[in-house]
Amino acid sequence: MKKISIIEVNGLTKIFDNEVRAVDGVSFTVEEGEILGFLGPNGAGKTTTLNMLSTLLKPTSGTAIVNGYDILKDPDAVRRSIGFVFQDPTLDTELTGRENLDFHGRIYGLKQDVRQQRIKEMLEVVQLTDRADALVKTYSGGMKRRLEIARGLLHHPKVLFLDEPTLGLDPQTRRAIWEHIERLNQEKNITIILTTHYTDEADYLCGRIQIIDFGKIVALDTAENLKARLQGDIVGLTFKEPADLLRIRPLLEKIEWIRRIDAVAGENNHAAMGRMMQMMSGIPEGLGMGGMVSGPSPSSNNSFGTSRIPKQVKESMALGMTGARDQVNLPEATRLHLLVDNGGHRIPELVNMVSDTGVVLESVELHKPTLDDVFLAFTGRNIRDERGSMAETMRQRRTIREARG
Amino acid sequence: MVQPLSGQAIYVILLRELKRFWRAKARIIASVAQSFFFLALFGLGLGGFIGGFRGTTYLSYLSPGIIGMSLLFGSVFTGVSVIFDRQFGFLKEMLVAPVSRTSIILGKILGGAVTASIQGILLLAVAGLMGAFTPTVTFVIGVIASIGVMILITAGFVGLGVAIGSSLTDFHAFQLLATFVMWPIFMLSGVFFPIDVAPPLLQTAILMDPLFYGVELLRWCLLGAGTPLLGPFGWLIALGVLGGFTAAMVGIGTFLFSRAQV
Numbered sequence: 001m002k003k004i005s006i007i008e009v010n011g012l013t014k015i016f017d018n019e020v021r022a023v024d025g026v027s028f029t030v031e032e033g034e035i036l037g038f039l040g041p042n043g044a045g046k047t048t049t050l051n052m053l054s055t056l057l058k059p060t061s062g063t064a065i066v067n068g069y070d071i072l073k074d075p076d077a078v079r080r081s082i083g084f085v086f087q088d089p090t091l092d093t094e095l096t097g098r099e100n101l102d103f104h105g106r107i108y109g110l111k112q113d114v115r116q117q118r119i120k121e122m123l124e125v126v127q128l129t130d131r132a133d134a135l136v137k138t139y140s141g142g143m144k145r146r147l148e149i150a151r152g153l154l155h156h157p158k159v160l161f162l163d164e165p166t167l168g169l170d171p172q173t174r175r176a177i178w179e180h181i182e183r184l185n186q187e188k189n190i191t192i193i194l195t196t197h198y199t200d201e202a203d204y205l206c207g208r209i210q211i212i213d214f215g216k217i218v219a220l221d222t223a224e225n226l227k228a229r230l231q232g233d234i235v236g237l238t239f240k241e242p243a244d245l246l247r248i249r250p251l252l253e254k255i256e257w258i259r260r261i262d263a264v265a266g267e268n269n270h271a272a273m274g275r276m277m278q279m280m281s282g283i284p285e286g287l288g289m290g291g292m293v294s295g296p297s298p299s300s301n302n303s304f305g306t307s308r309i310p311k312q313v314k315e316s317m318a319l320g321m322t323g324a325r326d327q328v329n330l331p332e333a334t335r336l337h338l339l340v341d342n343g344g345h346r347i348p349e350l351v352n353m354v355s356d357t358g359v360v361l362e363s364v365e366l367h368k369p370t371l372d373d374v375f376l377a378f379t380g381r382n383i384r385d386e387r388g389s390m391a392e393t394m395r396q397r398r399t400i401r402e403a404r405g
Numbered sequence: 406m407v408q409p410l411s412g413q414a415i416y417v418i419l420l421r422e423l424k425r426f427w428r429a430k431a432r433i434i435a436s437v438a439q440s441f442f443f444l445a446l447f448g449l450g451l452g453g454f455i456g457g458f459r460g461t462t463y464l465s466y467l468s469p470g471i472i473g474m475s476l477l478f479g480s481v482f483t484g485v486s487v488i489f490d491r492q493f494g495f496l497k498e499m500l501v502a503p504v505s506r507t508s509i510i511l512g513k514i515l516g517g518a519v520t521a522s523i524q525g526i527l528l529l530a531v532a533g534l535m536g537a538f539t540p541t542v543t544f545v546i547g548v549i550a551s552i553g554v555m556i557l558i559t560a561g562f563v564g565l566g567v568a569i570g571s572s573l574t575d576f577h578a579f580q581l582l583a584t585f586v587m588w589p590i591f592m593l594s595g596v597f598f599p600i601d602v603a604p605p606l607l608q609t610a611i612l613m614d615p616l617f618y619g620v621e622l623l624r625w626c627l628l629g630a631g632t633p634l635l636g637p638f639g640w641l642i643a644l645g646v647l648g649g650f651t652a653a654m655v656g657i658g659t660f661l662f663s664r665a666q667v
Binding site for chain 1: 409413414416417418420421424425429430493494495496497498499500501502503504505
């Protein structure tokens with residue numbers, strides 16, 4: 001099947017008046033029919049990118065082609081090709097659900113009969129038929145969100161932009177909205193670009209994920225491939241006594257498929273696992289800091305060529321096999337983190353080996369790489385770290401409050 | 406940048422304003438009631454003390470001015486409501502649609518003009534029931550003409566409201582707007598007394614008030630005469646000034662709205 005690119009972004013940059021580089025020379029292409037996710041913390045530049053692609057905001061430099069139209073030269077045709085579901089509520093709450101859809105249909109120039117038909121159809125899709133004639137101000141947060149999605153689709157856009165589609169919604173509603181989005185993508189072949197700072201959302205919905213941080217793309221690939229970059233799973237072995245650990249460790253060091261061993265003191269520590277993955281992934285720490293780190297920044301060319309990563313992985317692995325192994329040697333540690341491929345298959349072997357020595361294990365744990373780990377690896381930060389401007393945070397709080405109200 | 410106009414878009418936004426207006430019946434009633442109190446208190450109360458007033462009653466003299474007040478407040482409010490559209494997000498829904506910003510704002514201005522004029526017509530009926538006008542054949546023609554004048558007045562002031570609303574980013578400035586813009590425009594529009602009895606300085610201030618010319622035109626339409634100060638063709642002068650004001654305000658409002666960031 002031949003893939004047609006529906007969006008081509010070329011060096012898109014937005015510098016705001018306060019000299020903040022919100023989006024910094026971003027280039028990528030989106031294929032027709034795919035669901036692409038922008039994953040990043042608040043203030044990473046996700047919404048600004050969408051605002052430029054939808055012609056709401058003029059780029060400082062660079063441009064993009066959406067559905068064959070240039071966002072600078074033919075903004076009206078671009079706007080006709082897209083639907084946009086904004087992060088903050090944009091419904092007229094003094095009108096009914098149906099009237100909001102009708103307004104939209106009319107302003108997009110749909111004829112009376114087509115409009116009525118589509119409104120009926122979309123209300124059914126988002127299951128709002130029975131509340132269609134109530135004023136939107138009486139809707140719950142989830143209903144408003146669903147209505148906005150219905151509205152964004154009413155004119156059958158080729159591309160749908162969803163900005164944080166499930167921000168602040170309860171788990172059931174989130175799940176229902178995910179299913180809607182998936183169905184629309186499959187049945188109507190609508191290309192979808194969504195922004196999110198929920199890794200589970202990106203994991204569930206998106207064919208490809210673009211990690212964006214400080215206005216730059218730091219990674220663009222499928223969730224699977226991104227996780228694979230982390231090079232393996234972590235098996236956690238917890239011992240009763242530090243002495244047991246010291247007894248077992250030399251034996252483990254002889255096994256060649258264990259690529260790295262860390263001793264960890266204290267309780268189960270996911271952060272330690274994440275850091276271990278990052279060190280082993282070959283992704284330089286603080287990659288996402290873009291221009292803020294000195295030296296050549298691999299993110300500036302936005303190409304993640306296959307030739308570059310493996311070399312770094314090799315170097316990093318070599319480091320792990322020699323120096324790093326002895327660095328972590330805490331006398332009080334009762335826990336070992338082992339980096340291995342196919343952790344699930346290795347556990348029986350490890351447990352047998354340990355029990356052969358007479359040492360009793362307290363617990364065994366398997367940690368598969370998650371998108372959170374991927375994010376940490378690429379940006380050096382946890383995705384839930386608050387950043388973003390005060391105004392943006394306040395705006396999001398309002399959205400969340402209204403969604404729950 | 407060329408901004409093609411879309412009749413459909415203008416109509417849809419006008420329709421939205423009408424629907425919202427119709428929903429806010431309480432606000433319409435409150436607004437008409439407020440103006441009614443002015444008419445009753447000053448027109449009948451103060452008018453009873455003054456007695457006859459240049460060949461007519463004080464209530465008759467006062468009515469066009471009070472209608473003007475209602476038009477002013479209604480239309481500026483609609484114009485400034487672009488702030489609310491921004492605050493509550495609906496502005497984005499309009500801006501991402503494939504229509505020009507000029508179409509959007511012209512729809513808004515037309516919507517504000519029509520809804521404020523409906524309030525003006527309601528008030529005209531109330532004043533009529535109170536006995537402010539003598540129903541003759543020329544009066545009927547005058548009423549029809551006055552509706553056109555109302556649209557002209559309100560379109561100008563919605564434009565002013567849009568210009569203010571597009572420049573302000575929060576609605577805390579609302580109080581300032583009422584005190585320093587709307588109130589002086591109302592007070593200086595020659596509602597309560599004929600301009601020719603005012604001292605020269607005050608006269609100059611009144612002559613600079615666009616609403617004064619609007620009220621003058623309404624007096625010509627409804628009472629058949631305006632202030633002697635502007636002469637026998639005062640209505641023509643008033644029409645010229647008001648028309649210029651409205652054109653300027655619609656232009657400035659449209660320009661500022663088109664420039665405003667989301």
